[in-house]
Amino acid sequence: MELYGYWRSSASYRVRIALKYKQLEYNYIPVHLIKDGGEQHKQSYRQLNPNGLVPTFVDGTVILHQSLAIMEYLDETYPHPSLLPGTxxxxxxxxxxxxxxxxxxxxxxxxxxxxxxxxxxxxxxxxxxxxxxxxxxxxxxxxxxxxxxxxxxxxxxxxxxxxxxxxxxxxxxxxxxxxxxxxxxxxxxxxxxxxxxxxxxxxxxxxxxxxxx
Amino acid sequence: MELYGYWRSSASYRVRIALKYKQLEYNYIPVHLIKDGGEQHKQSYRQLNPNGLVPTFVDGTVILHQSLAIMEYLDETYPHPSLLPGTxxxxxxxxxxxxxxxxxxxxxxxxxxxxxxxxxxxxxxxxxxxxxxxxxxxxxxxxxxxxxxxxxxxxxxxxxxxxxxxxxxxxxxxxxxxxxxxxxxxxxxxxxxxxxxxxxxxxxxxxxxxxxx
Missing domain, CATH: 1.20.1050.10 (Glutathione S-transferase Yfyf (Class Pi); Chain A, domain 2)
Structure with a gap:
C-alpha cells in the first residue's frame, strides 16, 4: 500500500489515522504542496490524481483519491476495527x-x-x-x-x-x-x-x- | 419520510433523485433559502439541522443531514436498487x-x-x-x-x-x-x-x- 500525502494536509492526516487504526502497513510518499509551485500539479502526479490534491492511496491495482472514499474503501476491504461502527x-x-x-x-x-x-x-x-x-x-x-x-x-x-x-x-x-x-x-x-x-x-x-x- | 429542501439546491436535488430512484415515497417540505433572510437560519429548522443547510431527511426517528450521508443511509436501509453497485x-x-x-x-x-x-x-x-x-x-x-x-x-x-x-x-x-x-x-x-x-x-x-x- 502507498499513501501519497503531505505532512500538514488534513485529508492526508485523516488517511494516516485510518491506516494506523487498522494497523495497515503503508509506504508514505511525500508530495510537497508548496515547493516548486506544488508537486501536486505535476503531470506524473496528476495521472494518479486528476484533481491535483492529496492524498492518493494505492492498494495493488486500486488507485483512489478523496479521503472519505479511501476510508470507506478501507472499511469495506479491511473491516476490523471498524471506522463506521453501529446501526x-x-x-x-x-x-x-x-x-x-x-x-x-x-x-x-x-x-x-x-x-x-x-x-x-x-x-x-x-x-x-x-x-x-x-x-x-x-x-x-x-x-x-x-x-x-x-x-x-x-x-x-x-x-x-x-x-x-x-x-x-x-x-x-x-x-x-x-x-x-x-x-x-x-x-x-x-x-x-x-x-x-x-x-x-x-x-x-x-x-x-x-x-x- | 420527510425531505426538507429547496427546489434549486443541488444537495436537495441529489436526495430527490436518490429517493425517486429507490421509489421511496416522501413528503417534501420546502425551506426557502432567500425569503426573509433564509428560513434555514430559523431556530426551528436549526434544531433539525445545526448547520442551517438543506437538505434534512427524516425517516421515523432518524434525522439526518448531509446529502451523501443520507444517500449512504438510504442504500444501507433500502438497498435495492443500489446507489453503490459493484466491487x-x-x-x-x-x-x-x-x-x-x-x-x-x-x-x-x-x-x-x-x-x-x-x-x-x-x-x-x-x-x-x-x-x-x-x-x-x-x-x-x-x-x-x-x-x-x-x-x-x-x-x-x-x-x-x-x-x-x-x-x-x-x-x-x-x-x-x-x-x-x-x-x-x-x-x-x-x-x-x-x-x-x-x-x-x-x-x-x-x-x-x-x-x-
Whole structure:
C-alpha cells in the first residue's frame, strides 16, 4: 500500500489515522504542496490524481483519491476495527459529522482557496484571517451543537469512528490558524481524548518524514 | 419520510433523485433559502439541522443531514436498487467522483459563499463570476479526465450510481451560472443520458412544488 500525502494536509492526516487504526502497513510518499509551485500539479502526479490534491492511496491495482472514499474503501476491504461502527442511524451520524468537516469546512480554507483569495482577489492578511475565522466559527458552532446530541467519549457515542478521524486534523488546522476554541468545550474535550490514542498520535504531522519546522 | 429542501439546491436535488430512484415515497417540505433572510437560519429548522443547510431527511426517528450521508443511509436501509453497485474498487470510484463534486466544487460556489464574497469582500459581479468560472473549470477539467478512465454509459461503468446522482445537479447549476460546457464532451454525453431517466427527470427543480419562474 502507498499513501501519497503531505505532512500538514488534513485529508492526508485523516488517511494516516485510518491506516494506523487498522494497523495497515503503508509506504508514505511525500508530495510537497508548496515547493516548486506544488508537486501536486505535476503531470506524473496528476495521472494518479486528476484533481491535483492529496492524498492518493494505492492498494495493488486500486488507485483512489478523496479521503472519505479511501476510508470507506478501507472499511469495506479491511473491516476490523471498524471506522463506521453501529446501526445505519449511527453510521449516518458518523458520516454527517465527517462530511460537515470534510465537505463544508475544509474545502473553504484549504491552500488553493487561500491562494486564490490572496493572488486573484488581492485580499490583505486581515481579510484572509477574517475568512478563515468566519468559516471555522460557523462550522465549529454547528459541530458543537451536533456533538451535544450525539457525542459520548468520542464524536458519536463511545466508539472511535471516521467522525473522530475527521475531527482531529481539523482541530490541528484550527490551532495553526489561531482559531479560539474556547466556545467549543465539548469539541475540545473529545479532541483531548482523541489526541492520546496511539494511532492518532502516530499520525500527527510532526511525526511524518516530510515534516518541517 | 420527510425531505426538507429547496427546489434549486443541488444537495436537495441529489436526495430527490436518490429517493425517486429507490421509489421511496416522501413528503417534501420546502425551506426557502432567500425569503426573509433564509428560513434555514430559523431556530426551528436549526434544531433539525445545526448547520442551517438543506437538505434534512427524516425517516421515523432518524434525522439526518448531509446529502451523501443520507444517500449512504438510504442504500444501507433500502438497498435495492443500489446507489453503490459493484466491487469495493468500483464503489471507491463512485464515492471519489461524488466527493469531487459534493465536497470540492459545490461548497465553493454555494449561496453562503457567494453571499460572503459579495457582502463581506464587496466583490463586483465580474469577480464573482470569475470565482465561479475558476472552480467549475478546475473541477470539471479533472472530472472529464476521471470520466475518461471510469465512465461507460454512466459516470462509473454502465450502472447508475451515486456519482450520477451528484453529477446531474452540478451540471444544472453550471448551466444556471453560464459555464461553458464545450470542453467536457464526456461529461455532457453522460449528462444527456442521465437527464432522460424518469427518476432524474422527476427530481428536476422545475418540477418541485416550491419552484419559481
Amino acid at each position: 445505519a442511524q449511527q453510521r449516518g451520524a458518523i458520516r454527517a459529522i465527517s462530511l460537515d468537516i470534510a465537505s463544508e469546512l475544509q474545502p473553504l480554507i484549504n491552500l488553493r482557496v487561500q491562494q486564490y483569495l490572496m493572488r486573484e482577489l488581492n485580499l490583505v492578511d486581515e481579510q484572509k484571517q477574517a475568512w478563515l475565522q468566519h468559516w471555522f466559527r460557523h462550522s465549529f458552532t454547528a459541530l458543537e451543537r451536533n456533538l451535544e446530541e450525539v457525542a459520548g467519549n468520542y464524536c458519536v457515542g463511545n466508539q472511535f469512528s471516521m467522525a473522530d478521524v475527521c475531527l482531529v486534523p481539523q482541530v490541528y488546522s484550527a490551532e495553526r490558524f489561531g482559531i479560539d476554541l474556547t466556545p467549543y468545550p465539548l469539541l475540545r474535550s473529545v479532541y483531548g481524548r482523541l489526541s492520546e490514542l496511539p494511532w492518532v498520535a502516530a499520525a500527527h504531522p510532526s511525526k511524518q518524514p516530510d515534516a518541517e519546522n | 469495493a474498487q468500483q464503489r471507491g470510484a463512485i464515492r471519489a467522483i461524488s466527493l469531487d463534486i459534493a465536497s470540492e466544487l459545490q461548497p465553493l460556489i454555494n449561496l453562503r459563499v457567494q453571499q460572503y464574497l459579495m457582502r463581506e469582500l464587496n466583490l463586483v459581479d465580474e469577480q464573482k463570476q470569475a470565482w465561479l468560472q475558476h472552480w467549475f473549470r478546475h473541477s470539471f477539467t479533472a472530472l472529464e479526465r476521471n470520466l475518461e478512465e471510469v465512465a461507460g454509459n454512466y459516470c462509473v461503468g454502465n450502472q447508475f450510481s451515486m456519482a450520477d446522482v451528484c453529477l446531474v445537479p452540478q451540471v444544472y447549476s453550471a448551466e444556471r451560472f453560464g459555464i461553458d460546457l464545450t470542453p467536457y464532451p464526456l461529461l455532457r454525453s453522460v449528462y444527456g443520458r442521465l437527464s432522460e431517466l424518469p427518476w432524474v427527470a422527476a427530481a428536476h427543480p422545475s418540477k418541485q412544488p416550491d419552484a419559481e419562474n
